Amino acid sequence: MNTPINNSIAADMGAAMQDNVSEDQSVVSRRGFLLSSAVAAGGLAIGMYLPSRADARPGMANVMQNAGGEGVFAPNAFVRIAPDDTVTVVIKHIEFGQGPYTGLSTIVAEELDASWSQMRADAAPADADTYKNFAFGTQGTGGSTAIANSYEQMRKAGATARAMLVAAAAERWNVAVSDVSVSNGVVSATANTATFGELAADAMRQNPPKKPTLKDPANFKLIGTNLPKLDSRIKTTGKAIYTLDQYPDNVVTAVIEHAPQFGATLKSFDAAEALKQPGVLAVKAVPQGVAVYAENTAAALKAKQSITASWDSNKAETRSSEQIRADFSKAARKPGLVAVSNGNVDQAINDAANIDKGRTLDVEYFHPFLAHAPMETLDAVIQRQGKNVVSWLGSQFPAADQKAIAKVMGVSPKNVTLNTQFAGGSFGRRAQPGAPFAAEAAEVAKAFGGDRPVKLMWTRDNDIRGGWYRPLTVARLRGAVDASGNITAWDETIATQSITQETGMDSGKQLDPKVVEGSKDLPYGIKNHRVTAHQLNTGVPVLWWRSVGHSHNGYHTETFIDQLLEMAGKDPVAGRMALLGDHERHKGVLQRVADMASWSGTHANDGRMRGVAVHKSFDSYVAQIHEVSIGNDGLPKVHKVWCAVDCGVAVNPNVIAAQMEGGIGYGLSAILYNAVTLQAGGKVLESNFDQYRSLRIHEMPAVETSVIKSAKAPTGVGEPGLPPAGPAMANAWRALTGNAVSSLPFTATANASARRKNTTGASS
Amino acid sequence: MKISFTLNGNAVSVNAEPDAPLLWVLRDELRLTGTKFGCGIAQCGACTVFVNGSTRRSCVTPASSINGGSVTTIEGVNGPEAEAIQAAWEKIDVPQCGYCQSGQVMSAVALLKAKPNPTDEDIDNGMAGNICRCASYVRIRQAIHDAADLASNRREIAADSNVSEATNVGLATASEGASA
Numbered sequence: 019m020n021t022p023i024n025n026s027i028a029a030d031m032g033a034a035m036q037d038n039v040s041e042d043q044s045v046v047s048r049r050g051f052l053l054s055s056a057v058a059a060g061g062l063a064i065g066m067y068l069p070s071r072a073d074a075r076p077g078m079a080n081v082m083q084n085a086g087g088e089g090v091f092a093p094n095a096f097v098r099i100a101p102d103d104t105v106t107v108v109i110k111h112i113e114f115g116q117g118p119y120t121g122l123s124t125i126v127a128e129e130l131d132a133s134w135s136q137m138r139a140d141a142a143p144a145d146a147d148t149y150k151n152f153a154f155g156t157q158g159t160g161g162s163t164a165i166a167n168s169y170e171q172m173r174k175a176g177a178t179a180r181a182m183l184v185a186a187a188a189e190r191w192n193v194a195v196s197d198v199s200v201s202n203g204v205v206s207a208t209a210n211t212a213t214f215g216e217l218a219a220d221a222m223r224q225n226p227p228k229k230p231t232l233k234d235p236a237n238f239k240l241i242g243t244n245l246p247k248l249d250s251r252i253k254t255t256g257k258a259i260y261t262l263d264q265y266p267d268n269v270v271t272a273v274i275e276h277a278p279q280f281g282a283t284l285k286s287f288d289a290a291e292a293l294k295q296p297g298v299l300a301v302k303a304v305p306q307g308v309a310v311y312a313e314n315t316a317a318a319l320k321a322k323q324s325i326t327a328s329w330d331s332n333k334a335e336t337r338s339s340e341q342i343r344a345d346f347s348k349a350a351r352k353p354g355l356v357a358v359s360n361g362n363v364d365q366a367i368n369d370a371a372n373i374d375k376g377r378t379l380d381v382e383y384f385h386p387f388l389a390h391a392p393m394e395t396l397d398a399v400i401q402r403q404g405k406n407v408v409s410w411l412g413s414q415f416p417a418a419d420q421k422a423i424a425k426v427m428g429v430s431p432k433n434v435t436l437n438t439q440f441a442g443g444s445f446g447r448r449a450q451p452g453a454p455f456a457a458e459a460a461e462v463a464k465a466f467g468g469d470r471p472v473k474l475m476w477t478r479d480n481d482i483r484g485g486w487y488r489p490l491t492v493a494r495l496r497g498a499v500d501a502s503g504n505i506t507a508w509d510e511t512i513a514t515q516s517i518t519q520e521t522g523m524d525s526g527k528q529l530d531p532k533v534v535e536g537s538k539d540l541p542y543g544i545k546n547h548r549v550t551a552h553q554l555n556t557g558v559p560v561l562w563w564r565s566v567g568h569s570h571n572g573y574h575t576e577t578f579i580d581q582l583l584e585m586a587g588k589d590p591v592a593g594r595m596a597l598l599g600d601h602e603r604h605k606g607v608l609q610r611v612a613d614m615a616s617w618s619g620t621h622a623n624d625g626r627m628r629g630v631a632v633h634k635s636f637d638s639y640v641a642q643i644h645e646v647s648i649g650n651d652g653l654p655k656v657h658k659v660w661c662a663v664d665c666g667v668a669v670n671p672n673v674i675a676a677q678m679e680g681g682i683g684y685g686l687s688a689i690l691y692n693a694v695t696l697q698a699g700g701k702v703l704e705s706n707f708d709q710y711r712s713l714r715i716h717e718m719p720a721v722e723t724s725v726i727k728s729a730k731a732p733t734g735v736g737e738p739g740l741p742p743a744g745p746a747m748a749n750a751w752r753a754l755t756g757n758a759v760s761s762l763p764f765t766a767t768a769n770a771s772a773r774r775k776n777t778t779g780a781s782s
Numbered sequence: 783m784k785i786s787f788t789l790n791g792n793a794v795s796v797n798a799e800p801d802a803p804l805l806w807v808l809r810d811e812l813r814l815t816g817t818k819f820g821c822g823i824a825q826c827g828a829c830t831v832f833v834n835g836s837t838r839r840s841c842v843t844p845a846s847s848i849n850g851g852s853v854t855t856i857e858g859v860n861g862p863e864a865e866a867i868q869a870a871w872e873k874i875d876v877p878q879c880g881y882c883q884s885g886q887v888m889s890a891v892a893l894l895k896a897k898p899n900p901t902d903e904d905i906d907n908g909m910a911g912n913i914c915r916c917a918s919y920v921r922i923r924q925a926i927h928d929a930a931d932l933a934s935n936r937r938e939i940a941a942d943s944n945v946s947e948a949t950n951v952g953l954a955t956a957s958e959g960a961s962a
Binding site for chain 1: 814817818819828868915916918919923
């Protein structure tokens with residue numbers, strides 16, 4: 019049955035894109051003259067480009083639908099003003115909780131002087147040029163860039179629309195443009211007033227300004243306020259539609275059995291039992307494994323269990339995590355590709371150890387493979403429609419996914435419509451430059467054949483065992499403190515797998531900046547400083563995981579400095595502050611967080627201790643103080659986190675705070691509990707949330723966030739809240755128990771667990 | 783087999799295998815997509831619904847077991863607790879990706895029905911079965927306290943009684959929530 023319940027989202031969001039295909043294309047073609055209006059600013063050609071109908075591609079369907087209503091004002095590729103006064107912002111970044119629907123709409127609304135209640139948001143179609151992320155040069159979401167790279171573009175998009183509305187009003191009322199004002203969604207001059215919708219048709223005939231005037235930030239009314247998020251209601255009432263919720267007519271459900279080791283391939287399978295089960299339609303071999311097709315998900319999942327398959331593991335990765343760790347550890351004993359080398363670390367360490375009565379520290383850190391485990395597992399719906407293909411997908415790199423689907427289905431990318439969906443989390447998992455998942459979904463659809471839409475849904479087992487992990491990383495850190503308490507040496511050797519080389523974005527043997535991010539740019543003034551890296555191969559595919567290289571480098575740098583400071587007899591906050599030199603923004607967040615927590619050392623009441631960490635990532639600065647006790651299970655219990663963030667102009671402080679909370683919770687979850695463990699032979703041990711444990715509500719600390727007021731260009735917040743969380747917690751734990759945890763996660767490490775009776779009340 | 787039950791107040795009948803999980807009957811057959819799949823083994827709570835008034839993980843509930851029973855999903859949940867919870871959720875923007883939130887809301891409504899003024903410990907106990915990978919937990923906790931206040935204010939107004947100690951701990955300490 020095909021009860022179309024799923025499109026109520028459009029009405030709820032006011033986006034009205036799915037049910038609203040208008041036959042009237044005149045609006046679009048009339049806008050053809052805008053093609054020449056691409057505005058160049060700051061060296062970037064911003065996407066003020068609205069394709070004419072002749073250029074229209076299937077991928078543009080949503081926008082065409084938005085632009086296609088009678089009287090809709092579409093001044094550029096990002097803003098649609100309808101006769102009913104709704105303003106729809108076309109969002110080039112995927113919404114998976116980090117807030118671009120709200121943030122980018124806020125920026126447009128600000129320059130447009132719109133009322134927040136008239137704002138709507140809609141996903142942009144796949145279009146690598148019009149909707150490119152300037153940080154990547156193609157369309158994509160990641161690196162905490164959504165606000166940072168859209169800020170000026172969205173301001174100009176809003177200001178352009180405003181100028182054209184004002185021009186239309188001036189013409190209608192026969193007054194000077196300078197006499198027209200706009201406030202709260204109403205255009206007025208002398209006794210005349212009009213809403214945006216009333217002016218929309220006339221505004222379309224106006225020429226866009228070559229250089230739209232932007233507001234003085236001092237006059238911002240919306241930016242910097244806690245506007246309610248556009249998607250909160252539909253996400254509270256179950257009406258938000260994700261990929262899994264797409265049920266096009268006659269949809270087939272597919273599930274897949276993957277090879278048990280990375281790099282293994284299918285030899286043969288027996289589906290006789292599966293095919294006997296009611297509702298099962300087919301079982302097919304695909305390059306990625308064995309696909310099971312059924313009329314419903316229950317049948318597909320049950321049938322999958324009865325498939326027996328044999329696999330060729332000749333080319334598979336068969337090392338265990340432990341073996342890979344040993345191999346990486348061996349590499350980390352010697353310096354690798356040089357990221358930074360100041361002074362002479364070997365001599366400084368030698369001097370401290372042998373000559374000037376200083377002290378040295380030598381620690382090997384272990385960071386395991388991590389799965390992203392977004393709540394919504396990877397899924398996609400793909401349907402062949404004659405020579406076209408239509409797809410629904412929570413796509414983080416739409417243009418890459420579109421291309422991959424096209425290649426598998428044997429059509430041109432312009433014949434592939436990609437409807438970007440809300441995604442139930444990602445944390446990096448859906449940001450796939452080579453589009454392996456989109457390719458898999460397309461293979462599964464292709465193998466079924468015909469024109470029925472095929473929905474591929476990964477199980478949690480597929481997800482946890484599906485690779486594309488945060489790389490396993492070993493880091494060796496050596497440091498020295500001289501007899502006067504100065505930190506004189508820092509030598510860091512990172513052994514990991516390069517993500518950019520893995521994903522084919524970089525084939526060279528050169529140093530991948532992501533490998534050393536957060537380490538190379540250590541902000542502390544240490545005279546002898548060396549960071550080198552070994553980029554090693556495994557058969558395990560790796561991918562960016564929330565905060566990427568910072569996720570491991572942030573942990574070991576901020577726990578290592580904490581130990582060196584203690585050896586030097588310095589307070590963790592004052593000691594860091596003294597080493598931060600002219601890194602004013604680091605110092606700003608550190609001072610703020612110390613003030614928030616009334617920091618007076620690591621000691622706290624009630625058997626608790628405090629730890630601090632500060633880390634810059636994605637051009638945002640975050641400092642945290644965690645207050646920790648020993649939990650009933652002998653593991654850290656984090657009670658309270660104070661968090662200070664400097665991300666430049668704060669578009670929506672409430673969303674920023676939410677991202678800090680999220681980064682802290684996601685980070686603690688991993689640092690405390692998570693590892694993907696390859697067993698001997700290469701099979702992954704964990705398969706679901708029972709073994710790959712997620713932080714739960716009783717394990718979540720209270721979080722108090724303060725956003726530094728700033729006029730600097732806005733930077734990201736999706737990732738920067740994470741890197742300081744682990745080390746701040748671990749530093750508190752060390753203060754509490756004396757145990758410096760260097761092998762993660764805490765649950766896997768003997769010295770991470772304290773015996774309550776021995777240490778309760780410990781203080782120093 | 784033919785399975786008949788009351789769904790969000792309406793009588794429905796579907797054909798389903800007896801062991802088909804209720805989750806997929808709701809989604810695939812009845813197209814109520816608010817209830818989500820997260821793990822399939824009752825670990826994450828994204829599929830939480832009410833069966834005969836109690837929370838149930840629909841991903842491990844056989845369809846046959848609800849024959850003759852009553853099921854409430856996020857699409858049909860209502861009443862003063864549901865209204866208070868959903869209003870509180872929206873007010874402080876609890877959802878991030880939002881995927882787990884149907885299950886969170888269902889668990890929170892059940893909690894508020896059982897404990898009109900839940901303590902932090904009650905919230906821990908009532909909500910620990912629902913995973914949120916975005917870690918919206920700080921806001922979930924606060925929203926439940928806010929909703930309790932909202933619902934209790936409404937009850938008090940309804941009862942025309944004096945406000946006593948009924949509004950309590952929750953709201954003021956929400957940001958210190960987990961420290962109990």
